[in-house]
Amino acid sequence: MTLAALVFEGLVAALLVVAVVMCWRVDRRLNALKKGQDGVQSSVIALNEATDRARASLAALERATSHSGDVLETRVAEARKLADELRLITGEADRRADSLASRRTSAPSRRRASDIFPDGAGSRVINDLKDVR
Numbered sequence: 001m002t003l004a005a006l007v008f009e010g011l012v013a014a015l016l017v018v019a020v021v022m023c024w025r026v027d028r029r030l031n032a033l034k035k036g037q038d039g040v041q042s043s044v045i046a047l048n049e050a051t052d053r054a055r056a057s058l059a060a061l062e063r064a065t066s067h068s069g070d071v072l073e074t075r076v077a078e079a080r081k082l083a084d085e086l087r088l089i090t091g092e093a094d095r096r097a098d099s100l101a102s103r104r105t106s107a108p109s110r111r112r113a114s115d116i117f118p119d120g121a122g123s124r125v126i127n128d129l130k131d132v133r
Helices: 003-106 123-132
Strands: none
16 A cells, blocks of 8 residues: 555545534434424414414404393393383473473462451361362
8 A cells, every 4th residue: 555545535534524424413403403392382382273273262262242232232222212111201201391380370379378368267167178079
């Protein structure tokens, strides 16, 4: 073996050592990437589960809102009917009060018992009159 062959084989051995070291580093990085993908994969799974729960919650919220809207619509309709009825009743009461007020002003004024019985008829006559009225 000549010196050139020894140098050549030494160079090949050094390149093989460098290749082994590079392969080892690449293997470490691939393992780290694989572990990272596992973390990403578990994160994606958790995100999908959270999304499913959010969809279910939104569907339940939509159902509850729809039901509450229907109930509220029914109650508003009932309230409007009662308000209309109350307007009719109060309007009728106002008309009756106005007619009573007009009757009272047009009616002759009442006479007092002392005007009718100037001598004073006593409390018996006044009480009898009160009972009649």
